[in-house]
Amino acid sequence: MIEIKLPDNSVKKYNEGVTGLEIAKSISNSLAKEVLAITVNGHLQDLTLPIEEDADVKLHKWDDQEGRHAFWHSSAHLMAEALEAIYPGIKLGIGPSIENGFYYDIDPGEHNISENNFPEIEKKMIELARQKNRFSRKEVTSEEALSRYKSEGNRYKTELLEEMENQTITFYNHGNFSDLCRGPHLPDTGYIKAVKLLNIAxxxxxxxxxxxxxxxIYGISFPKQKLLDEYLQMLEEAKKRDHRKLGRELGLFTFSEKVGPGLPLWLPKGAQLRERLENFLRNVQVEYGYQPVLTPHIGHKELYITSGHYDKYGESSFRPISTPIEGEEFMLKPMNCPHHCEIYKSSPRSYKDLPIRYAEFGTVYRYEQSGELHGLTRVRGFTQDDAHIFCRPDQLKDEFIKVIDIVFIIFNALDFSDFEIQVSLREKNGNDKYIGSDENWEKAENAILEATREKGLEVKVVYGEAAFYGPKLDFMVKDALGRNWQLGTIQVDYNLPERFDLEYTGSDNLKHRPVMIHRAPFGSMERFVAVMIEHTAGKFPLWLAPQQAVIISVSEKFNVYAKKVSNFLNNYDIRALIDDRNEKVGRKIRDNEMSRIPYLLIVGEKEESENTVSVRRQGEGDKGTMTLEQFASLIKKEVKSQIKT
RNA sequence: GCCGAUGUAGCUCAGUUGGUCAGAGCAGCUGAUUUGUAAUCAGCUGGCCGGGGGUUCGAAUCCCUCCAUCGGCUCCA
Known part of the structure; x- marks a missing residue:
């Protein structure tokens, strides 16, 4: 007998060779039906694999990542089986599970596979799944595996095998299908009830x-048809929220082929929205001791050679422009920091001056390959809410804490409550690809970790993800549909102070090198607005909405009163316009609801005589009548509660 | 940049195997209507069918090429 310990610390005895599936069954039949994979002593494996000794185990169902991983991985195999059946002679590459589903990379050889073939492939997959073929695991020697793939002429698998040393090589087979694979897999293909191929690339x-x-070929699969339906519905919702679609419909921004790809044009409403965000941050930054600076959009090529950006952005970016007579070369700036470094250098600095915090909404230009442009999230010209903090090494931690505060002020004001924080540090076995002394790195890394600890933040520490010039802290927010976006970033930089030979005079009257922090709580205004649009589905918080209210006159007769209402509200700094079109009330309500105007105010005979408005909240319907004063204070209150820092 | 798909009025889309195929709805304009909580009615104006080249008696439709967009790959704010 062996002892199996479950996550709730209960211990049960089983015969040696018991399988995960049997353990599940001994607990309950319903669990046995739902369980997908098992972790045995920290090792994720098949439910059907015998357990020979005492072990800590955890059973995985659909609701945890490990369970879905096994499910989707098996689905990838199922898809590969279907593909081989339909397209004989294709060569398999790799086919992993991913965050939402799975994919398989294949070399189609002579075959031409397109989206049009998806229904056929899906049908085949379901047909094969219904055969409930068992997945079986087989250990083989490297030679066996190699000879098999060599005879098939599959150089991809051969390549993979050749790189595998001293590892157990396993194949997973089901039905007539066999694949080099680490596993784990489902007990059989019958678990897979619903399949949808998503795209091909x-x-x-x-x-x-x-x-x-x-x-x-990307796909996703589920143990129940209902779950697939829900997933497809979520995709539909995402489509409706697509910032490119809403940006056009709400009149926020546009693109013009003539202006150029990846170069957004902000329409009046979008510009208002963006300026409101910018001013919000400006105000916060004033409180936090930032000083605004302004720098030009181009800079001498030498500047970027000094900064090192020419190496990174020079060849793969917009070509330098040159003066007609002298032939001096200038670049569109890919980064604001070199300019800010020069501002720092414009005067001698004392340790008493530090920290110095220069902030600029700086527009930068980077060449992005044509296939990579995407709405406002990937563009060639964008504005960073950039700032550079020049400080002494001993000030790093405090400065980090202050920047973290700013990031949270923004997240709070914009209702991003779900986020992950990642600390990116050097590789553990340090190597020489990093600039700056070990001592400084350690200081910086500790400063970040201490800062996050002091703020009580839960962080994910990732080694080896640091930039070559310093460690960083990134904020990944989850939007309303659970999608991740990388927004704010805080980075320590030892490189630029070195390259620009930045100094300050210390209390010892000696020259010292300041440390630099790059930080951008929004990231870029373009990307941030895009995320805001998708997160809110265009229903911006009241304080941000380009137009907060619309006054709907029941008929022309009440346009004079409507004008009075709008004047009243405008005097209170409430952004309200009149819809005095010659249309019925129903029509005006519909149009303004669709324009995501937060408040609709209907005025007619009754309201005019009582000096009131009938209030309708976007998406919520009629809220009854109130006086102009009541409405104005309602708005004021709502705005105040939203931007409470 | 690479692979695949797409490109018809401001927007969303129809256009069968090349032969009155240049259309519809919405938007816009004009007029009527004076309207009470998600689309009032009527009329009208919009397009060199992404650009260029070719095949053909004839091209939105077939071929080539360029451009843009979309989905990915790689990279990143």
């Missing part, structure tokens, strides 16, 4: 553009 073998491009 080229993907370089192992992500390297020097390699051959394979065909990648």
């Amino acid at each position: 080229g993907a370089y073998w192992r992500g390297n553009e020097k390699n051959k491009q394979l065909t990648r």
Whole structure:
């Protein structure tokens, strides 16, 4: 007998060789039906694998990542089986599970596979799934595996095998399908009840553009049809919220082929929205001791050679522009920091001056390859809510804490309550790809960790993700649909102070090197607005909404009163316009609801005589009548509660 | 940049195998209506069918090429 300990610390005895599935069954039949994979002593494995000794185990169902991982991984195999059946001779690359579903990279050979073939493939997958073929695991020697794939002429698998040393090589088989795979897998294919192929795209073998491009097919699958339906509904919702669609419909921004791809044009309403965000941050920054600076959109090429950006952005970016007579070369700025460094250098600095915090909504230009542009989230010209803090090493922690505060002020005001924080540090076994002394790195890394600890933040620490010039702290927010976005970033930089030879005079009357912090709580205004649009589905918080209220006159007769109402509200700094079109009330309500105007105020005979408005809240319907004063104070109160820092 | 798809009025889309195929709805304009909580009615104006080249008696439709967009790959704010 062996002892199996479950996560609730209960211990049960089983015969040696008991399987996860049997353990589940011994607990309850319903659990046995739902369980998908098992972790045995920290190792995720098949439910059907015998357990030979005492172990801590955890059973995974659909509701945890490990369970879905096994499910989707098996689905990838199922898809590969279907593909091989329909397209004989294709070569398999890799087929992992991903955050939402799975994909398989294949070399289709002579076959041409497109979205049009998806229904056929899905049908085949379901047909194969219904056969409930068992997944079986088989350990083989490297030679066996190699000879098999060599005879098939599959150089992808061969390559993978050749790189695997001293590892157990396993194959997973089900039905007539067999694949090199680490597992784990479901007990059988019958678990997979619903399948949807999502898209097809080229993907370089192992992500390297020097390699051959394979065909990648993405899909998702579920243990119940209902879950697939829900997922598809969520995709529909995401489509409705797409900032590119809403940006056009709400008149926020546009693009013009003539102006150029990736160069957004902000329409009046979008510009208002963005300025409101900018001013909000400006006000916060004043409180936090930032000083605004302004710098030009271009800079001498030498500036970027000094900063090192020319190496990174020079060749792969917009070509330098040159003066007609002298032929001096200037670049569109890809970063604001070099300019800010020069501002720092414009005067001698004392340790008493530090920290110095320069803030600028600086527009930068970077060449992005044409296939990478995407609405406002990936553009060629964008504005960072940039600031650079020049401080002494001993001030790092305090400065970090202050920046974190600013980030939270913003997240609070904009209703981003779900986020992850990532600390990116050096690789553990330090190497020489990092600039700056070990001592300084350690100081900076500790400063970040202490700052986050002091703020009581839960952080994910990732080694090896730091930039070459310093460690960083990134904020990933989850939007209303649970999608992750990388927004704010705080980065320590030892590189630029070195390159620009920045100094301050210390209390010892000696020259010292300041540390620099780059930080952008929004990230970029373009991306942030895009995320805001998708997060709120265009229903911006009242304080941000370009137009807060619309006054709907029941008929022309009440336009004079409507004008009176709008004057009243405008005097209170409430952004209200009149809809005096010659339309019925129902029509005006519909149009303004669709324009996401937060408050609709209906005025007619009754309201005019009582000096009131009938209030309708966007998406919520009729709220009854109130006096103008009551309405104005309602708005004021709502705005105040939203931007409470 | 690469792979695949797409590109018809401001927007969303129809246009069968090349032969009155240049259409619809919404938006816009004009007029009527004077309206009470999610679309009032009527009329009208919009398009070199993404650009260029070719095949053909004839091209929105077939071919080539460029551009843009979309989905990915790589990278990043």
